[in-house]
Amino acid sequence: MRSLSRTPECRNSLRTWPGSPAMAQGPWVDKGLAMLLILALSVTLGMLQGCATLGVPAAKTFEERLAVGYATVTSVREAALTFLRDKADDAQNEEDPAKRDALLKQASDDAQNIQDQADEARRALDISRSLKGVDFKAADARLASTLQVLSALQTYLEGRR
Amino acid sequence: MNAADAVALLIALLNQANALGNLIRNARAEGRDITDEELDGLAAGDDAARARLQAEIDKIRGS
Numbered sequence: 001m002r003s004l005s006r007t008p009e010c011r012n013s014l015r016t017w018p019g020s021p022a023m024a025q026g027p028w029v030d031k032g033l034a035m036l037l038i039l040a041l042s043v044t045l046g047m048l049q050g051c052a053t054l055g056v057p058a059a060k061t062f063e064e065r066l067a068v069g070y071a072t073v074t075s076v077r078e079a080a081l082t083f084l085r086d087k088a089d090d091a092q093n094e095e096d097p098a099k100r101d102a103l104l105k106q107a108s109d110d111a112q113n114i115q116d117q118a119d120e121a122r123r124a125l126d127i128s129r130s131l132k133g134v135d136f137k138a139a140d141a142r143l144a145s146t147l148q149v150l151s152a153l154q155t156y157l158e159g160r161r
Numbered sequence: 162m163n164a165a166d167a168v169a170l171l172i173a174l175l176n177q178a179n180a181l182g183n184l185i186r187n188a189r190a191e192g193r194d195i196t197d198e199e200l201d202g203l204a205a206g207d208d209a210a211r212a213r214l215q216a217e218i219d220k221i222r223g224s
Contacts, residue, residue, distance in 0.1 A: 035167070036167065036170060039167070039171055039174065040170070040174055043171070043174040043175060043177075043178050044174065044177070044178060044181075046178075047178060047181060047182070056178055056179070056181075056182040057182060057185050057186055057189070059185065061195075063194045063195040063196075063200065064185050064188075064194070064195055066195075066200060067181060067184065067185070067199070067200060067203055068181065070200070070203040070204055070207055071177060071178075071181050071203060071206075073207055074177070074203075074206055074207040075174055075177060077207070077210040077211055077213075077214045078170065078173060078174070078210055078214075079170060080214055081210075081213055081214045081217055082166050082167070082169070082170045084214070084217050084218065085166070085217065086163050086166050088217075088221055089163070104221050107221070108218050108221045108222050111214065111217070111218050112218050115211070115214055115215060115218065118211070119211070122207060122211075126204070129200070
């Protein structure tokens with residue numbers, strides 16, 4: 001499943017992605033969370049190109065690509081939930097209350113960050129859907145841009161492992 | 162990172178991809194595109210995932 005985003009435009013869109021906290025600089029997310037997010041993004045965004053092995057067709061039409069977008073945002077949230085529950089379990093094994101609280105705070109902050117980013121992507125998908133009946137060109141461009149940003153996120157996380 | 166949790170997530174993701182693949186295949190077999198109702202279903206699924214994640218975050222922050 002080839003990463004789509006190695007162009008300067010994609011890297012720039014990643015840096016200016018609304019709410020993204022200087023993603024291009026320094027550590028941003030727990031490695032475990034990064035791995036889960038890469039997993040989620042690889043599986044769902046891979047549907048844009050299709051996968052013969054899994055029998056998954058490539059998404060072609062606007063509606064099909066929009067469906068992949070919705071599924072991708074959902075999978076990102078599910079990955080964040082898996083990470084959060086895992087970290088919460090780890091924290092329960094920490095004897096030092098201060099360290100336990102710090103672990104829980106970091107995990108919940110990371111998860112909220114992912115939630116907020118997913119919300120931004122979801123809003124963009126909803127806007128592109130609502131634009132379709134009014135200005136298809138703008139809707140298609142908005143959708144393509146949102147999917148590209150999600151792909152750029154995948155590339156970014158792969159570089160952070 | 163718990164390997165069992167990662168595997169469980171992978172299985173869930175593959176099931177989701179399979180379901181989405183079926184949605185696309187069925188639509189094409191019927192000579193149509195994905196309908197608004199089907200898109201609404203996917204959006205509702207995301208709303209539910211959002212709610213589950215937020216509930217877990219709020220539970221941890223409240224504890």
